[in-house]
Amino acid sequence: MSTVRETILTPPSKMKSQLWRSKIWHALRRDKYLYLLGLPGLLCLILFKYFPMWGVLIAFQNYSPFLGFWKSEWVGFEHFQFFFSNPDFFTLLRNTIAINLLSLVFFFPAPIILSLMLNEVRNERFKRTIQSIVYLPHFLSWVIIAGLTFTLFATGEGLVNKLLIGMGFERVEWLTTPEYFWGFLTGQSIWKEAGWGTVIFLAAMANVDPQLYEAARMDGANRLQQMRAITIPAIQNVIVILLILKLGHIMDVGFEQVFLLQNSVVSDVADVFDTYIYRVGVNQSQFSYTTAVGLFKAAVGLLLVVISNKLVKKAGGEGFY
CATH class of the missing domain: 1.10.3720.10 (MetI-like)
Incomplete structure (x- = not known):
């Protein structure tokens, strides 16, 4: 009885979220070996493609290897302005x-x-x-x-x-x-x-x-x-x-x-x-x-x-x- 009451009182957005999570976990359990097979490729993609994207921060800095990403001087769009005005x-x-x-x-x-x-x-x-x-x-x-x-x-x-x-x-x-x-x-x-x-x-x-x-x-x-x-x-x-x-x-x-x-x-x-x-x-x-x-x-x-x-x-x- 309590389960039925909880289901009735659950907001539609929350029900959709729960259903979506349930489908994902079902797919993961059903095709776990396929996902394990693709895991090395996914890790390489994250490690060599997405993780280095932090490096784009230096486009808005006067980057110094000695100061690092967070301590280098921020210059905003100065490099872009110089590039577009460059002959x-x-x-x-x-x-x-x-x-x-x-x-x-x-x-x-x-x-x-x-x-x-x-x-x-x-x-x-x-x-x-x-x-x-x-x-x-x-x-x-x-x-x-x-x-x-x-x-x-x-x-x-x-x-x-x-x-x-x-x-x-x-x-x-x-x-x-x-x-x-x-x-x-x-x-x-x-x-x-x-x-x-x-x-x-x-x-x-x-x-x-x-x-x-x-x-x-x-x-x-x-x-x-x-x-x-x-x-x-x-x-x-x-x-x-x-x-x-x-x-x-x-x-x-x-x-x-x-x-x-x-x-x-x-x-x-x-x-x-x-x-x-x-x-x-x-x-x-x-x-x-x-x-x-x-x-x-x-x-x-x-x-x-x-x-x-x-x-x-x-x-x-x-x-x-």
């Missing part, structure tokens, strides 16, 4: 945005196109062989890729220039011409990561019901029509989610890739936020200032993810969250 800001912004826009236009579709082509291969042995070949560059470090680039495109001893001279053409200053730098970065990214990017899309294509293709063939659809009507819509949500994540990294350019390829001749088009943070923050020990630059990058990425996700949902898509 280098617009150069860094231009280079970073331009490189990422080229990546969106040329690199982002490359794994999709390659996945569609591989999906049309019916010989499984040949298909697996091609997949293995296009996966391999992903496992090479940027140091090796930079070395291959210099070997192929160096002005004096580069293989490409030797071939051009042998065919009667003049040598080309591939690596010291600013107009070619962004193209080289995009080409390197496509060669290195396009094959590895097909993993997600091929997995999504593998979940397509084969009966859909059979019905399309019975209706007289050719391979191209089947791709357009069945395969592409099947991976559409995956493409949208990856595009949203890509927009979240619009202010990021691979540091190793740019740092290894840049030189004094192309510095005007090669200097991006990542190399600037390294040059000023590490080499000149301006930790607070470069932390402010990094925080600006993260804020822009977060804003773009939120906006693009809302636009996708308004357009009728599932979105990222």
Whole structure:
């Protein structure tokens, strides 16, 4: 009787809270081994991703390693004001945005196109062989890729220039011409990561019901029509989610890739936020200032993810969250 009375007198909000906690504990007990399996990854995420976020405090300080986080002088938004008024800001912004826009236009579709082509291969042995070949560059470090680039495109001893001279053409200053730098970065990214990017899309294509293709063939659809009507819509949500994540990294350019390829001749088009943070923050020990630059990058990425996700949902898509 008392239990019934307590249930009647319990506020609805408290009942919802109790029901929610009960469902969580039930799920934890039911799937305890799965949660234990994921616990190491969760601890690594907290330890190496969330715990270091305390470090963003120094963006609002004149940080001194001898005084620590709490005793360093607080300066508010002084570092942000200095950064936005710095003449280098617009150069860094231009280079970073331009490189990422080229990546969106040329690199982002490359794994999709390659996945569609591989999906049309019916010989499984040949298909697996091609997949293995296009996966391999992903496992090479940027140091090796930079070395291959210099070997192929160096002005004096580069293989490409030797071939051009042998065919009667003049040598080309591939690596010291600013107009070619962004193209080289995009080409390197496509060669290195396009094959590895097909993993997600091929997995999504593998979940397509084969009966859909059979019905399309019975209706007289050719391979191209089947791709357009069945395969592409099947991976559409995956493409949208990856595009949203890509927009979240619009202010990021691979540091190793740019740092290894840049030189004094192309510095005007090669200097991006990542190399600037390294040059000023590490080499000149301006930790607070470069932390402010990094925080600006993260804020822009977060804003773009939120906006693009809302636009996708308004357009009728599932979105990222």
